[in-house]
Amino acid sequence: MMEIFNNFYNLVPVTFTQSLIYALVAAGIMIPFRILNFPDLTSEGSFPFGGAICAALLVAGYHPIAATLIAVAGAFAAGCCTAFIHLKLKINTLLAGILMMTMLFSINLRVMGKSNVALFDTQNLLEVVWKNTGTELDQQIAVFVILVIVICLVLLWFFKTEIGMAMRAVGANLNMASAQGISTWAYTIVGLGIANGLNGLAGAILVQQQGYSDVNMGLGILIDGLAAVIIGETLLGRQAVWRQIAAPFLGSVVYYQLISLGLAAGLQPSDIKLATGIFVLITLGLPVLRGGSAETMKLRE
């Protein structure tokens, strides 16, 4: 028992660092699911896409900041494409996301040229921030905590602006939004762009932090993100906009510690996806089994 706790305790800082990066993915999943009412599966492709672009550009000699920003732009465009596929071709939202993420898999291989790119002697974002002094864990945590807090605050502000409010209206009621002069197309496209831009940013930061990019790094990320969102919502509620926006951030930090605890307690890494899947199933399915309505998942077709 003591040993389990020690194993877990020793890993808390490492896990915390990772969970900060994945918090961006959770936010990138929350925005389409909860704010735009558009269940977007693109993240499984846009997250590694951000990583692939960033890795390829770093190897090609780009500055880490430029590589990261271009990765964000690429993932933003991927999100816009998913929205466009749904709006223009009238393809179901889920299918549009699956199509996009499947196509991105090939694109990611093209971008990297192979399935795995190591970043040994390229400079990364952390080294830029800390002027090439090492990349100790506490230095990483300092950078990521600030980054995540800034992004969370920007999102909080954004969804209170006129444009952000219009975007929320599109997710709440398409008819009402267009009757108020809001272009449901433009806001859906930009909204999915922003969400996937966050996914791409997470991918770009992760490859720099771990020192390599892998074409499979997006596998299962959607369910992880969804689990984080659900945990955050359980802790914070969804009554106010700030709670909804803070939920993925808090949820991600808690979720990855729970996973770490599970691993310390003897859960096999290969079983994690099953455990997470069952958790998401239970939280989404429980209200229905209790005889309530499936309110949590009423989404745009």
Place this chain on the structure above:
Amino acid sequence: MLEVKDAVKIFHRGTVNERPALNGLSLKLETGDFSAVIGSNGAGKSTLLNAIAGGISIDSGTVSVDGHDLTSSPTHKRAKWVARVFQDPLGGTAGPMTIEENLALAALRGQRHSLRLGLNSQRRDYYRDLLKTLGLGLEDRLTAKVELLSGGQRQSLALIMAIITEPAVLLLDEHCAALDPKTAGIVMDSTVKAIEAAGLTTLMVTHNMQHAIEYGNRLIMLEAGQLRLEMSGAEKTSLDVESLVERFHITDDKILLS
């Protein structure tokens, strides 16, 4: 001024389910005209309002407001001129958003949205004053989510949202039909007061003959997608339900009963 010219709309054209909804309908409202619209079920009333608001595109004909041809504009572009209240109280408001957020979005209708905060104390004061005119106590619940309101409160809010920008054309499609009679009376009162105060050019579809006679300076009746009859001014003022029924040869049960 609202002008609809030779509007034709046939749903499922060329199939066995073909449904002509507008059959070359023409209509003109001068600025400040308030017209009740009656007609049996399926006469094309909702289709006409949708054609004006942009919810459907007509097969041929034109729709223009104050000289702007809106025939091929999407709904969100027409919103600058055209506002509407839906029959369904859930239709015209964003349930998960607060009362003040809904009003802020309505007040921005037709303007470019910016990255400034959508709400400030000045805007809130203005919304409070507007809501006070309803007499429903909504002015004390600005930060309540709209989904918590009753149907009548929600429809009253939708009305305030529709008129907040003083639209060139206001469309009301049986906006009281889903409410209980008492609430419907309250919402109808606020509606008429607001329209008359601002002199809004209005088309109001109603199944209530009494309302059709009592309110507005014009009355039109649709039948099979065409304008069957219209009345205005003194002719309308002297009308009562019996003579209306006689004059229009109304045999439709639903109209008579309501």
